[in-house]
Amino acid sequence: MSEEMHHPASSLDHSDLHQGAGDAQLAGAGIPETEVLLLEKLRNGDEAVFVSLIGRYHTPMLRLAMISLPDRSLAEEVVQETWLAVLQGLKKFEGRSSLKTWIFRILLNIVKTRVQREGRSIPFSSLSTFADESSDEPEVDPDWFLPSGSPMVPGRGLWVSLPHNWSDVPEERLLSQETRACVQAAINTLAPQQRQVIVLRDIAAWTAQEVCDFLSISEGNQRVLLHRARSHVRRAMEDYLDGGKQI
Amino acid sequence: MISRVSTQMRRLLDRLLMKRRPPTGAASKLDCRDVVVLVTDYLEEQLQPELHRSFEEHVAGCIGCQNYIEQMRQTLAMLRTLTQEPMFPETQEELLHLFRTWKSNEMPEK
Numbered sequence: 001m002s003e004e005m006h007h008p009a010s011s012l013d014h015s016d017l018h019q020g021a022g023d024a025q026l027a028g029a030g031i032p033e034t035e036v037l038l039l040e041k042l043r044n045g046d047e048a049v050f051v052s053l054i055g056r057y058h059t060p061m062l063r064l065a066m067i068s069l070p071d072r073s074l075a076e077e078v079v080q081e082t083w084l085a086v087l088q089g090l091k092k093f094e095g096r097s098s099l100k101t102w103i104f105r106i107l108l109n110i111v112k113t114r115v116q117r118e119g120r121s122i123p124f125s126s127l128s129t130f131a132d133e134s135s136d137e138p139e140v141d142p143d144w145f146l147p148s149g150s151p152m153v154p155g156r157g158l159w160v161s162l163p164h165n166w167s168d169v170p171e172e173r174l175l176s177q178e179t180r181a182c183v184q185a186a187i188n189t190l191a192p193q194q195r196q197v198i199v200l201r202d203i204a205a206w207t208a209q210e211v212c213d214f215l216s217i218s219e220g221n222q223r224v225l226l227h228r229a230r231s232h233v234r235r236a237m238e239d240y241l242d243g244g245k246q247i
Numbered sequence: 248m249i250s251r252v253s254t255q256m257r258r259l260l261d262r263l264l265m266k267r268r269p270p271t272g273a274a275s276k277l278d279c280r281d282v283v284v285l286v287t288d289y290l291e292e293q294l295q296p297e298l299h300r301s302f303e304e305h306v307a308g309c310i311g312c313q314n315y316i317e318q319m320r321q322t323l324a325m326l327r328t329l330t331q332e333p334m335f336p337e338t339q340e341e342l343l344h345l346f347r348t349w350k351s352n353e354m355p356e357k
Contacts, residue, residue, distance in 0.1 A: 045350040047343070054342050058334045076338065083342055087349040140283045152309075157279040159311030166314070166321045174321065175328060183325050202326040208291070227287035234322040 035099050043090050054083065057100070060204035061107055067195050068115050070188075078114055082107040101214055139231070164242050179240065186236030190229050197222060198229035277305045282312045286319055 041049045061082065065075035085106050093102060145158040152158055166174065173179065187195060196215060200206040206214075212222050277285070277298075282305060288294050289302055306312045 045354055047346060047350075050346050051339070051343070054339065055334065058338070059330065059332045062332075080338075080341065080345065084345055084349070087346065140280050144283075145280055152278060155308065156311045157305070157309040159279055159309075162311045163314040163318055166318055175325065179325065180328065183322075183329070198326070202323055203329050205327075205330065223287060223291060223293065226291075230287055230319065230322060231283075233326070234319055237322055237325065238318060 036095070039090075039093070039095065039099055057103060060199060061104070063199045063203060064104070064107060064196065065111050067192050067199070068111050069118070074114070074118070078110050079107070081110050085110065097213075098210075101210065104214060139228070163238070166241070169241055173241070179237065182236055182240040183233055186233045187229075190232055194225045194229035194232070197225040198233070201226055202230070277301045279305075279309060279312055282306060282309075283315065286316060289316075290319065290323075 038049055038053075042053070058079070061079045062072075062075055065078045066072060069075045069078060082103065086103055089106070093099075097105070144160060146153075146160060150158060156162055187198065190198065193215075197211060200211045200214070201208065208219060208222055211217075212219055215222070217225075282289075282302065285294065285298070285302060289299070292299075294302060306316065
C-alpha cells in the first residue's frame with residue numbers, strides 16, 4: 001500500500017483540508033478516516049494536533065513504560081524518545097496499523113532497548129510471550145466459601161462472609177486520594193503482563209481487540225490476564241475499604 | 248475445540264461435568280465460586296447465552312454475588328479515574344520544543 005501526499009508540505013492552513021483518493025485508499029486499508037486526517041495534519045506540522053496527541057497518550061504511555069522501568073524519570077525519558085521517533089518516522093508510516101498501535105509499539109521497543117541497556121533484572125521476554133502466569137493468589141480464595149458440596153444458603157449462596165455493599169460507602173471515600181493510592185499500589189504489584197492488560201483496557205480504555213493485536217495474545221489469554229488483574233485490584237480495594245467483612 | 252477454550256472455562260467445565268454434585272441436581276446451575284471465576288467474562292459479555300443466563304439466574308438470588316459484582320464495577324470505575332493524569336508543564340514544554348525543532352528541520356520554509 002503506497003501513500004500519497006496530496007497537499008504541499010508547506011501549507012499551514014488546513015481549514016480547507018479535504019480527502020483525496022489516496023486518503024480514501026489509506027482509509028480503506030484499515031486506518032480510520034479521522035486518523036488519516038490527523039496523520040496528514042501531523043505530517044504537515046500541525047502543533048495543535050501534536051499537543052492533543054501527547055495529552056491523550058501521555059498517561060498510558062508513561063504507565064506502560066513504568067511497568068518495566070519503575071523509575072519515573074527514566075520512563076519519562078523513554079516517552080520523550082518515543083515522540084521523537086514518532087515524528088521522525090511519520091513520513092514512512094504506512095498506516096497498516098492504527099496510529100495509536102504504531103506509537104505504542106515504538107514505545108515498547110524503546111522500553112525494551114532501555115531495559116536491556118540498564119541491565120534490569122525484569123526479564124522483558126515475559127512481557128510479550130504467551131503466559132499462563134502463575135500468581136500466588138488463588139483465583140478463588142477458598143476461605144470465602146463454604147466447603148465443596150455444602151448446600152447453598154438461600155439468598156447468600158456459599159459465601160461465608162458476605163462481600164460488603166459498596167454503595168453504602170460514601171462517594172468521597174470511594175473515590176478519595178487514599179483509595180486511589182491503594183489501587184495504584186495494587187496495580188504496581190501485578191505480574192507485568194497482567195499489569196499491561198489492565199493499564200491498556202481499564203485505564204487507557206483500549207478495546208480487547210486492540211490489546212490482543214498490540215500484545216500479540218489471544219482473546220482468551222487477554223481475558224484471563226484481565227480477570228486476574230481486576231480480581232487482584234478489587235481485593236486490594238476491599239481490604240482497604242472494609243477491614244473486615246460483615247457476617 | 249477444547250484447546251481454544253480458555254483455561255477458566257476449562258476448569259469450570261471440569262467441575263461441572265465431573266467433580267461436583269450440585270444440591271439441586273441440575274448440572275447447569277452455577278454457584279458463587281463460579282460467579283467469582285466468571286465475573287470478568289460476564290462483564291465483558293463473553294459468556295455463552297446459556298451460561299450467561301445461569302449466571303444471572305444465580306446472581307438474582309444471591310446477595311453475596313450481587314455485592315461482589317458491584318464491587319468489581321466500582322473497581323473499574325476507580326480505574327477509569329486514573330485515565331488522565333496531568334502532564335507536568337515542563338514535559339509538555341519539552342515535547343513542544345522537540346516538535347518545533349523537528350518541524351523546522353522538516354519544513355524549513357515555514
